[in-house]
Amino acid sequence: MALDMTLPAPRRISNSLKRWRLRAVALVAAAIGAVGLAAPAQALVQIDITQGQVEPLPIALPSFGSTGGEADLARQMTEVIANDLKRSGLFRPLDPASYVDQTLDAAAVPNFQNWRAIDAQALVAGTLTREPDGRLKAEFRLWDVFAAEQMIGQQYYTQPDNWRRLAHIIADAIYERLTGEKGYFDTRVVFVSETGPKNDRTKRLAIMDQDGANVRYLTRGDDLVLTPRFSPSSQDVTYMSYSGGVPSVYLLNIETGEREVLGNFPGMTFAPRFSPDGRSVVMSLQQEGNANIYAMDLGSRRTTRLTNSASIDTSPSFSPDGRQIVFESDRGGAQQLYVMGADGSNPQRISFGNGRYSTPVWSPRGDLIAFTKQSGGRFSIGVMKPDGSGERILTEGYHNEGPTWAPNGRVLMFFRETQGAQGGPSLYTVDITGRNEMRVTTDTFSSDPAWSPLLD
Structure with missing residues (x-):
């Protein structure tokens, strides 16, 4: 199934967030509403790829949380997402050993001070669960650490053997939100x-x-x-x-x-x-x-x-x-x-x-x-x-x-x-x-x- 959808714009989001096409076979996605919080008045983080030289953006990707015995698969999905972003040359995934918070609840507001301490500019929090019908549900939120704002939130459902493609689609969504251009990982x-x-x-x-x-x-x-x-x-x-x-x-x-x-x-x-x-x-x-x-x-x-x-x-x-x-x-x-x-x-x-x-x-x-x-x-x-x-x-x-x-x-x-x-x-x-x-x-x-x- 392929869906065309427009993501709802979180507060103070920049005009670079464009309509994007969800590309997945037998995969369903829905937008997650922004978690309410008081945000400092700062511009949301964004990579300007029109520059000749782009300094890779420091991004934190703690391993997705999991339920139902999916910890190994959640870790592998997180690694695929991090590797996709790193290979683009535009992102620098931070060393997980530097994380103060090793796990995050995708539904909760992060402690941004812990992530500012390691100079993370963007943060991805995700959760992977198995549904009663056997499908996997993955949800994630992309946060601007210094503005303390959610930039995008999505949840997806797919069959377990499609997990790698799901990871690539999530990486594409992150890439697009931070650069304003389509990703290329689901290829x-x-x-x-x-x-x-x-x-x-x-x-x-x-x-x-x-x-x-x-x-x-x-x-x-x-x-x-x-x-x-x-x-x-x-x-x-x-x-x-x-x-x-x-x-x-x-x-x-x-x-x-x-x-x-x-x-x-x-x-x-x-x-x-x-x-x-x-x-x-x-x-x-x-x-x-x-x-x-x-x-x-x-x-x-x-x-x-x-x-x-x-x-x-x-x-x-x-x-x-x-x-x-x-x-x-x-x-x-x-x-x-x-x-x-x-x-x-x-x-x-x-x-x-x-x-x-x-x-x-x-x-x-x-x-x-x-x-x-x-x-x-x-x-x-x-x-x-x-x-x-x-x-x-x-x-x-x-x-x-x-x-x-x-x-x-x-x-x-x-x-x-x-x-x-x-x-x-x-x-x-x-x-x-x-x-x-x-x-x-x-x-x-x-x-x-x-x-x-x-x-x-």
Whole structure:
């Protein structure tokens, strides 16, 4: 069940509290009224993410209280919420050992002085209980510690096996209330799982929660799979597979497992990327020694050629409004980034730094383009504005590649290859400041990540 709801505004809440969509399957939520208390006249805490550098907000998350023997599950839920917020780079969960109050009742007013003493600016109090019908009920309140005011309060009901997703949704609600923007924790990532020796890897398509949990395999590993891409409008994925040595492009529905062939493309150089409305894909096909970019309408399967040059044009990616496409090309003598109209008109070079640029991906916000840059034997992940200005390197290493955006455009995931016979790729995230890089732990080598849109 998915509900649209507007949360009632607590007293003196800022205008940044926006309408938000509750995203959960078989999950029900209700707003909790503000607890009455006398509040000092101070502005509510809020993170201004329009700044170039954001100091992480100190936030306290004592373990959710519990009844009915749910203490372990309550602790795990709290850990998932804290880890989600920490990975964003905007929050600094405080060490639980510093807490004066180790447990809080979600229905009671906290002793704010105890939390001010450890410099907590925001506080989350929650309770997890099991209902007579077997469902879990989770309720939480987000408090501004220095203003001594409730910022948001919610309660949710869900089946026990859905607890991790419930934790992600709570983290999204906290993130949105404190930043004014949508969260991205209730999402998934499709990637290529790699096993076996380095010179003979088995590559399977897999999917996981954005934090690396709940890995599920989508292909058996009989055929090589490469470069999966999520649709921005549904839970569909395109990917390349070499069956019988012939590269084919498949469209896979994650929920139903239904798979269909988009086409066999012997000259394909990169898997297709979807248009913002999910109705078409753009791809690069190689013919007679050069590669050009084509668009395919998914309804009619009709292809339209967008570039016509003697160079190699590849790795196309739509802008979020669907009006432009960024791609890489060696038409200037080396791999550089170009932007053109969605119909192939007026291509303009936007990258002019030293080195070679590749794998451009337009941010869902439209304000940045992520890329891979190779220079001096190192691979970097960076961002630039759509006109090429403001280039910034976020991270570099022996071999970094394949950036993909979180749906709110503030975090990137990529893969990093390690050297040596036993080396292989692993997944990492980095925020757009470049200050918060974290590894996403998986049981196998992992590459080619693609971030999903928010779940319904």
